[in-house]
Amino acid sequence: MRARLYDAVALVEAGRPEAGATVAEDVFARFENAGGEWGAHEQLEATNEQNYEAFESHLSEFAEAASTGEAGAAREAATAASDNLRSATLGRTDESTARAFELQLLGSRVRNAGLVAAAGHTAGAAAVGQATLAAFERAAVHDAVEEAAPETYETFEGELESVIEAADAGDGAAAHEASEASLSAAVDGAYALTDSQTAGAGELAVAQARAFDATAVSKLGGPGRGVAHATTLTGYRAQAYDAARLAAAGETTAASTLVGELFADFEGADAHDPFEEADAESYESFEAGLSALRSAIEAGEDTGEPLATVDESLLSGVTALAGEQAPTLAAAFFRARLSDARQRYANGEPEAAATLAEGVFERFERNEANLHETLEETSEELYTRFEEDHLAALIEAFRNGDDDAVATHSDGVQSTLFEFQTAFAGTTAVSAAGAAYTDARVFDGVVAAHRGDTDRGAALVGSAFEYFERGAGGFHEALEDADHEAYESFESQLGTVRSAVEAGEADRASEAAFGFHDQAVAAADAVVGSGGGSLGELPGTAAQETFQAFETARVHETLETADHDTYESFENSLGEFVGAVREGGDTGDAVGQFADHATRAQFAVVGALGDAPAAGAANEEADSGSGDTEVVGGPNVVDAEEVPDDATVVDVEAVAFAPEEVTVAAGETVAFVHRGGEAHNVLAYADQIPEGAPEWNSAGADSEAAAVDAWDSQRRGGVVSGQAYLRTFETVGEHGYYCVPHEAAGMVGTVIVEE
Numbered sequence: 001m002r003a004r005l006y007d008a009v010a011l012v013e014a015g016r017p018e019a020g021a022t023v024a025e026d027v028f029a030r031f032e033n034a035g036g037e038w039g040a041h042e043q044l045e046a047t048n049e050q051n052y053e054a055f056e057s058h059l060s061e062f063a064e065a066a067s068t069g070e071a072g073a074a075r076e077a078a079t080a081a082s083d084n085l086r087s088a089t090l091g092r093t094d095e096s097t098a099r100a101f102e103l104q105l106l107g108s109r110v111r112n113a114g115l116v117a118a119a120g121h122t123a124g125a126a127a128v129g130q131a132t133l134a135a136f137e138r139a140a141v142h143d144a145v146e147e148a149a150p151e152t153y154e155t156f157e158g159e160l161e162s163v164i165e166a167a168d169a170g171d172g173a174a175a176h177e178a179s180e181a182s183l184s185a186a187v188d189g190a191y192a193l194t195d196s197q198t199a200g201a202g203e204l205a206v207a208q209a210r211a212f213d214a215t216a217v218s219k220l221g222g223p224g225r226g227v228a229h230a231t232t233l234t235g236y237r238a239q240a241y242d243a244a245r246l247a248a249a250g251e252t253t254a255a256s257t258l259v260g261e262l263f264a265d266f267e268g269a270d271a272h273d274p275f276e277e278a279d280a281e282s283y284e285s286f287e288a289g290l291s292a293l294r295s296a297i298e299a300g301e302d303t304g305e306p307l308a309t310v311d312e313s314l315l316s317g318v319t320a321l322a323g324e325q326a327p328t329l330a331a332a333f334f335r336a337r338l339s340d341a342r343q344r345y346a347n348g349e350p351e352a353a354a355t356l357a358e359g360v361f362e363r364f365e366r367n368e369a370n371l372h373e374t375l376e377e378t379s380e381e382l383y384t385r386f387e388e389d390h391l392a393a394l395i396e397a398f399r400n401g402d403d404d405a406v407a408t409h410s411d412g413v414q415s416t417l418f419e420f421q422t423a424f425a426g427t428t429a430v431s432a433a434g435a436a437y438t439d440a441r442v443f444d445g446v447v448a449a450h451r452g453d454t455d456r457g458a459a460l461v462g463s464a465f466e467y468f469e470r471g472a473g474g475f476h477e478a479l480e481d482a483d484h485e486a487y488e489s490f491e492s493q494l495g496t497v498r499s500a501v502e503a504g505e506a507d508r509a510s511e512a513a514f515g516f517h518d519q520a521v522a523a524a525d526a527v528v529g530s531g532g533g534s535l536g537e538l539p540g541t542a543a544q545e546t547f548q549a550f551e552t553a554r555v556h557e558t559l560e561t562a563d564h565d566t567y568e569s570f571e572n573s574l575g576e577f578v579g580a581v582r583e584g585g586d587t588g589d590a591v592g593q594f595a596d597h598a599t600r601a602q603f604a605v606v607g608a609l610g611d612a613p614a615a616g617a618a619n620e621e622a623d624s625g626s627g628d629t630e631v632v633g634g635p636n637v638v639d640a641e642e643v644p645d646d647a648t649v650v651d652v653e654a655v656a657f658a659p660e661e662v663t664v665a666a667g668e669t670v671a672f673v674h675r676g677g678e679a680h681n682v683l684a685y686a687d688q689i690p691e692g693a694p695e696w697n698s699a700g701a702d703s704e705a706a707a708v709d710a711w712d713s714q715r716r717g718g719v720v721s722g723q724a725y726l727r728t729f730e731t732v733g734e735h736g737y738y739c740v741p742h743e744a745a746g747m748v749g750t751v752i753v754e755e
């Protein structure tokens with residue numbers, strides 16, 4: 001639990017206070033749940049009432065500081081809360097145990113710094129590293145470990161300094177690597193400081209902390225590229241409305257051209273394939289709706305229905321692609337629509353303006369793209385200001401023809417939505433939304449130009465320019481930093497549109513606007529790409545490291561011996577957790593399950609399983625049959641000594657096949673030789689072998705499914721220490737394979753067979 005407090009601090013340091021606050025709230029919730037972590041709530045309360053109260057108040061101070069992004073205050077409160085927990089630990093255990101735990105906790109904090117650095121937030125990582133170093137120097141364990149294990153002490157401190165240095169130099173990968181070495185030294189140090197049962201319990205707590213880290217690190221990423229694609233689709237939404245508007249104004253040719261251009265742009269857009277993949281149905285209805293819209297425009301028919309189809313399909317696409325950032329983009333779209341309403345009012349169309357604003361209101365009430373709920377959750381006060389104070393009043397002002405009120409409430413809806421965007425989303429998503437908003441305004445300006453309203457068109461494009469120049473919620477700076485060339489193109493293309501609109505050259509303005517649309521998408525892409533948006537494999541790697549660390553941990557065997565069922569549940573839930581992280585999406589349940597099993601495991605290694613809180617039942621079925629059943633080989637599992645000299649050897653390590661890919665000639669034999677960890681097996685994926693090739697696996701079963709079943713029910717097909725599995729390959733092509741118990745930890749490989 002103490003390690004998790006520091007996870008939250010690390011997130012705040014990395015500039016993600018909202019994620020830090022979420023972790024803090026979760027720590028609080030788990031603590032309040034009396035049966036939760038270590039049964040800590042009850043124990044702490046029983047140990048010392050005063051200490052308990054101090055802990056609770058520090059925890060809430062911490063949550064507060066985390067939610068407002070005050071890293072320094074958060075760190076202070078976390079340290080204080082952590083000290084309260086430490087005192088509680090001391091109340092129940094001796095000084096050496098407390099020191100051992102202290103050292104492991106410091107190790108977890110070093111690894112946080114490494115992960116934060118690997119996620120690209122090197123400045124925040126350096127700060128976390130510095131704070132950890134200072135804490136270590138102050139800690140009682142400092143002198144104790146120096147005395148008990150001088151080499152370990154030096155490794156721990158030296159690697160910690162390397163983490164700080166690498167982070168300062170902006171080298172995230174090096175910082176991550178050094179942090180692993182430092183944590184591993186901390187774990188070793190704990191064994192030097194206390195008995196192996198206690199140190200083992202601490203090592204399991206470290207595994208628990210690692211799992212939470214992997215979850216926390218996934219929050220460090222900005223939104224992925226999906227947000228940039230959603231920006232493209234948001235731009236199309238505005239363009240479709242503009243086309244319908246031009247058609248209604250009798251500008252049939254311009255309207256039809258606009259839809260044609262939109263179509264052409266989409267066919268070549270980066271967003272095209274992701275849209276199709278994310279939501280095939282909406283993708284198809286979008287294309288169909290767009291054709292229908294064009295036909296309606298050309299035939300002079302009502303565009304209402306096809307426009308609605310286009311808009312709804314695009315909205316589904318935005319929601320599917322932008323995920324939790326969909327409300328940010330929806331707010332950008334609303335802002336563009338409401339700007340358009342104001343423009344219509346100024347054009348002497350008050351009823352049209354009111355209808356348009358009512359449409360926005362209705363969409364908002366429908367909770368389109370989850371904006372309503374998200375706004376309300378983000379800030380009740382902001383929500384009231386947007387809806388009641390301004391949006392409702394704006395509609396009324398349009399109808400009353402009250403110019404002053406229109407000005408006040410137009411500004412009001414714009415500023416409240418903008419406030420929401422910056423409060424809810426990080427700079428990356430705000431930038432993507434800013435690109436979408438600017439894009440929409442530019443097209444509105446072009447529509448005005450087509451209608452011969454040069455002044456208004458120039459004013460619209462000018463206001464887009466001004467919005468960007470004023471900073472656009474950090475978009476301007478983020479783009480300039482992310483990609484200077486993209487930044488310059490964005491600005492110069494905006495200038496091109498403006499001069500075309502000012503010159504009253506509507507067709508040239510349309511063309512320039514499509515050029516600008518591309519720049520807006522490129523800008524969103526550039527910011528997303530640099531904004532920590534692409535964490536790539538990091539969360540998966542962090543989770544997998546948890547598995548690997550356990551496979552080679554000293555406590556591994558202790559736990560297996562102490563209580564086999566607990567051991568199995570622990571490992572299964574860890575595997576499931578790793579799988580969940582690698583798949584992306586919500587890992588809350590999986591990490592919670594694992595944390596429960598890890599807690600039980602800690603009780604098991606100190607011989608107090610009877611006192612352990614019960615764990616969830618999610619992994620019970622995974623235990624069935626495997627229990628203590630002995631591992632048996634298959635027909636081609638042999639003694640390692642029997643491996644032929646001319647066989648190509650693949651090392652079967654703790655949780656990897658090395659090398660992961662080998663190439664052999666047809667007719668040659670590959671020997672999969674056990675080198676580390678517990679029992680592994682080797683199975684060809686049924687759908688990853690050449691056509692016509694027989695399925696193969698270490699169980700000697702004739703299908704993958706049968707081999708999995710043999711493993712699950714009888715532990716057949718296992719390869720243990722001192723053994724090897726031999727397979728002679730006849731069919732040319734690629735054979736993908738894996739190990740059942742460790743697939744989630746990335747234990748997969750490929751054999752390429754050549755002529």
Ligand SMILES: [Cu+2]
Nearest residue numbers: 680739742747
């Ligand atoms: Cu394995």
